Amino acid sequence: MKKEDIELLAGEHAAPCVSIYMPTHKTGEAVLKGHDRLLLKNLLKDVKRNLANQEYDQKTISALAAPIQELIDAKHDWNFRSEGLVLFISPDLFMTFQLPLKFSPQTIISSVFYLVPLMPFFVDGENFILLTLELNEVRLYKVGRYSIKEIYIEEKIPSRMEDQVGYDHEQKSLQFRSQQQAYGEAMFHGQGEGKEDRKDEILTFFRGIDRGLSSILSAENTPLILAGLDEQISIYKKANSYHNLFEKHLSCHPSDLSSDELQLGAWKLLESHFDQERNEKLEMFQRYQDTGRTSQQINEIVPMAIQGRVDTLFIQYDMDVWGTYDPTNNLLKISHEHQSPAVPLDNLMVVNTFLQGGKIYLMDKMEMPVPSSECCAIFRK
Missing domain, CATH: 3.30.1330.30 (Ribosomal protein L30/S12)
Structure with missing residues (x-):
């Protein structure tokens, strides 16, 4: 779900506007016994009854109920990947969303769609940017408490070290690793010429990333958090010019983690930061x-x-x-x-x-x- 979806749903729509919220299950006995399907079936009964109580005619009620009944009857649509399902139905619109929010079952009939339960997915001030750094792959994400979405960076940020420092990097890297094997780990950890050359190349690569990032985040004020190996993160901080780089970082090989694991790990680092912002707003209310x-x-x-x-x-x-x-x-x-x-x-x-x-x-x-x-x-x- 995107902000544009909220804008669409909040726009003018023919009444009645029906909003249905319900929890769903990804695994377990509830899935095997079809509890979610049964719950939606019962919620649809509530909708029909309330529409009749509001004196809508049977033709209108049947037209609104039809896409919901189709969903109930469609066996292949009941494999959920999230904790919540929401449906919006009006004479001119039908939209459904699976979201990582555990909704209480409810139906609301009004002249507008009821969107308040969706707000935790968009809590303003609780979003941040995640930059995953590896020498052969760079990715950028917009992350929230319940969401992670990759940001398109092609042609704006070099995604591999070779793209920035030249295609002889791979050959140099192979030579460097051969020297490591021949002379032991001491050469990598010492102050040898090979290590310093490599650091300079990495710094050049990261400066290229920072330049591209500046164009993408020019209008942003959200925190930027880094994920990668500690040594490479310390080099990136020398190249960084983004004004809101978060002090802590996620220490990992980003490619070893799923996007959900990246989201959870990064969120844990920033959770206390966002709690602090909420507390500051509460203090501001008292002060004003x-x-x-x-x-x-x-x-x-x-x-x-x-x-x-x-x-x-x-x-x-x-x-x-x-x-x-x-x-x-x-x-x-x-x-x-x-x-x-x-x-x-x-x-x-x-x-x-x-x-x-x-x-x-x-x-x-x-x-x-x-x-x-x-x-x-x-x-x-």
Whole structure:
């Protein structure tokens, strides 16, 4: 899933918009007994019943249910690789996603798609760049708490040492290894001419990587973390010009690890860094209270989110407040009916904040800046 998918789902769609979230299983008894298929079947029953309660006609209900029923009946589509399945259905759209998020089973019918449970996949401020360094292969990834995606670098970054220092590198490397075998490990670890020449070639290679990286990351402010052998990482740091290079690195042969193993190892190094950033935002909320830069009132936060003026949004998991907002009169009305024209107000705040570059933290009640409030915000200047 990409940010563009959120933009598409958040756009104008014909009502009703049905959102279905459910957990899935990759292995075990639940798979063998078809628990996931049965769960979706029951969720579809809920959708049909709720659509009927909202007085949609049988033709509309059948049309919306058809692609879900096809998925239930398709045996080959029930081999899941992730922990969660989400479906979005409207008269003009049908999209499904498998994501590494363990969703609670729920169905939401509104005039908009309900996107709040997807936010942990996109938590702003919890993404970073991973550069894996090997002399014969260089890769670049965008990494998050639950995701890793390779970034296209062809023609921008030299992916092999030969591409940067010339094709005589392989012959030199063979000669160097032959000398190692003849004279022992002491030659590699000493200060011999062969080692210094090799270091210079590696440094030249890494400077080429840094130049290409600068063009790719020119608009980035996210941390850059390196993965590779300790000796080569120390050389790369001499070549680096990226302003947010993370001090710690992942010590490994990157090609020995799967992308999921790289993601997990790198995330463990950076997890405390992101916790610190969240704590700094919580402290900022307390510091800015009574200055007009913060709010814990939903009727103040909704219009500010729509206007793109929310810097940071703290919102409780499972906030269940519906209502309508009239931007012309700046009028917010809370509704006790979970149906059109009312919409989930947490969705209104979260989607607008996310798409306009704000940070979002989904939190438990006692973690909130003000535990008695379901939403809190820091506003931009």
